[in-house]
Amino acid sequence: MKKNVFITGCSRGIGNEILKKFSSSEYSIHGMGMKKRKYNNFEYYNVDLSKISNIYNFKKIIKKLHIDILINNAGINKINYFHKISENEFNKVFNVNFMSAYHFSQAVIPGMIKKKWGRIINISSIFGEVTKEKRSSYSISKFALKSLTKSLGIEYSKYGILTNSVAPGVVNTDLTKKILTLSDKKDFLNKIPIGKFAEPKDIASLVYWLASSDNKYVTGQHILIDGGYTLL
Numbered sequence: 001m002k003k004n005v006f007i008t009g010c011s012r013g014i015g016n017e018i019l020k021k022f023s024s025s026e027y028s029i030h031g032m033g034m035k036k037r038k039y040n041n042f043e044y045y046n047v048d049l050s051k052i053s054n055i056y057n058f059k060k061i062i063k064k065l066h067i068d069i070l071i072n073n074a075g076i077n078k079i080n081y082f083h084k085i086s087e088n089e090f091n092k093v094f095n096v097n098f099m100s101a102y103h104f105s106q107a108v109i110p111g112m113i114k115k116k117w118g119r120i121i122n123i124s125s126i127f128g129e130v131t132k133e134k135r136s137s138y139s140i141s142k143f144a145l146k147s148l149t150k151s152l153g154i155e156y157s158k159y160g161i162l163t164n165s166v167a168p169g170v171v172n173t174d175l176t177k178k179i180l181t182l183s184d185k186k187d188f189l190n191k192i193p194i195g196k197f198a199e200p201k202d203i204a205s206l207v208y209w210l211a212s213s214d215n216k217y218v219t220g221q222h223i224l225i226d227g228g229y230t231l232l
Contacts (some may be wrong), residue, residue, distance in 0.1 A: 004115045005211075006067045006108070008049070010223075011035040012036030013173035014123060017204035018071060030065055032058075032074070039130060049074050049100045050092035059103045067108040068115070069211045072101035073123040077179065082136040090137045097141035101185075102148060109156060118161035119211040122149050123203075126169045126226045142167075146222045153220020162219040164210050169226025172197040193228030 005022050009015040011033030029042035035101055036046050045061075047054050076096045078089050101122055112118025127135050128142030145165060152163035158207055170176060170188045176197070180188070189195065206225055209215060 002026060003068040004028050004030065004066050005069040005071065006032070006045045006062065006065065006104070007071045008032045008104070009034075009123075010044075011037050013170065013175055014171060014200045015073040016205050017069075017200035018073060018207050021204045021208040022069075027069075027183075030067070030160045035149065038079065050076065052095050052099060055095060055100050055103050057179045060090055062104055062107045063111075066111055068112070068117065069121075070104060070108050071121045071123070071207060071211065072104060074100055075125075077135070077138045077175075079134045079138075079179065081134055082216055085137050093137040093140050094144075097138070098144045098148070101145060104150070105152060109161065111150075112161045113156070113159045116160045118156075118159070119215070120149075120152060120161065120163040121207050121211050122146075122163070122165040123164040123207070124149070124167040124222060126167055126230055127225075128165070129222070129224060130230055149222060150220050157219045162210075162215060164218060164220070165222045166203060166210070167206055167222055167224045167226070168203045168228045169200055171198045171203060172199055176223045188229070191222070191229055191232055192226070193231060196227065198225065198227060 001111040005027045007015055007018055010019045010031035032045045032047050034042050037044055047058055049055055074096050076093055078093050105120055124145045125142045127139045128146045131139040149163050
């Protein structure tokens with residue numbers, strides 16, 4: 001029987017590479033993204049997760065999808081000094097990066113308990129491990145996601161539900177190119193022992209394994225995939 005996979009933020013970057021990894025006959029895919037897209041081979045939902053009302057509404061839908069593998073990948077950033085970030089801006093970042101994962105995990109766990117099998121993968125960030133100036137709202141949301149991962153690992157592993165978070169470093173995506181200045185890129189590269197940025201497929205490969213039946217014993221972990229950045 002095919003396993004049902006749900007991936008948020010699947011229309012670009014890391015999420016799109018994760019989507020490609022699961023695009024086989026073994027899985028029935030449900031995807032979500034901000035961009036309006038048409039896919040012929042799986043169910044795609046265009047939802048703005050920055051609005052908490054949209055999260056509440058979709059939580060009702062995801063409960064009915066019998067999800068076996070949930071991948072909370074959606075994420076946005078707001079780069080500014082902490083005292084300049086408005087409450088509205090902070091709420092948008094927190095809704096996308098944390099509250100969607102919180103509510104969607106709540107929605108799928110009861111079904112996973114019944115099956116005695118499930119996988120929840122949260123896409124965090126190195127900024128859920130360390131931080132950097134002007135990244136306060138993003139870091140706060142990713143630290144919260146790390147805590148959610150550990151909490152679910154403690155509570156639900158006994159039911160065969162393995163929850164882990166993957167924390168990428170700097171990844172070569174369109175979003176990275178848009179956000180980082182040339183100076184930022186040089187600064188990061190000087191601090192990455194491997195000497196290069198990750199590619200989205202590097203992250204997707206780890207996520208795929210963690211979500212598979214091959215993973216039988218890794219749970220509650222916050223796994224850094226950063227080329228050694230956080231070693232310094």
